[in-house]
Amino acid sequence: MNSSLITNIISVLVLAIASYFVFNSFNIALSPAISIALGIIIGGIATVLLTQLKSASTGVETAHVSELSTLYVGNLPYRANEQAVQEHFELHGVVNSVRLMKDRRTGKRKGYGFVEMDAKGADKAIKNLNDSVFQERTLKVRLAKDKTEEE
Incomplete structure (x- = not known):
């Protein structure tokens, strides 16, 4: 729930x-x-x-829920938090969620994550933020690949 x-x-x-x-x-x-x-x-x-x-x-309309895209964001600074990443991506569209990956054992960030945002904003973010500098690191931004189930 x-x-x-x-x-x-x-x-x-x-x-x-x-x-x-x-x-x-x-x-x-x-x-x-x-x-x-x-x-x-x-x-x-x-x-x-x-x-x-x-x-x-x-101003959020529920009709646009199906128009979400998930972006892979790589080469993130280890000190970056979800709030900072969300604010950076909101310059290009409506951000639904931000998930920064952490090592399960140590709890330290791994330097990559996923940003879920509206499809138009995602296209803008890829165009404008890929290979751009964020907190002294050059970001890699692209559409996330769907998870494939391993058999």
């Missing part, structure tokens, strides 16, 4: 429990099941409204 779904579920449950206590504190004669059900309904409506407001304020 993604974190926004978990947050939404927790919010609905908190509102359900809060409504139970609110109805009981005002001596409104409702059974506990009905007051919790009302809280779930109110929480669900609030969650949907907040989600719509959040997506409207960020």
Whole structure:
């Protein structure tokens, strides 16, 4: 489950429990099941409204989700973090995620990673950032190859 779904579920449950206590504190004669059900309904409506407001304020449309490209970014400086890489790539398009690879044993960065961004921005990023200098290192940027399952 993604974190926004978990947050939404927790919010609905908190509102359900809060409504139970609110109805009981005002001596409104409702059974506990009905007051919790009302809280779930109110929480669900609030969650949907907040989600719509959040997506409207960020300008992100869900129709463009299928138009994402994953870029391989090589020769990254070991000191670079996800935030710095994201900011660097956002100059060329909307970045969905950044994953910098780390050694499992030592936890140190390996010097490469993957940036998922909108397809148009990815094309721009490849054109403008491949062989460009980032934190004193020359980046290698290209479309990532799909993982192939080994048999």
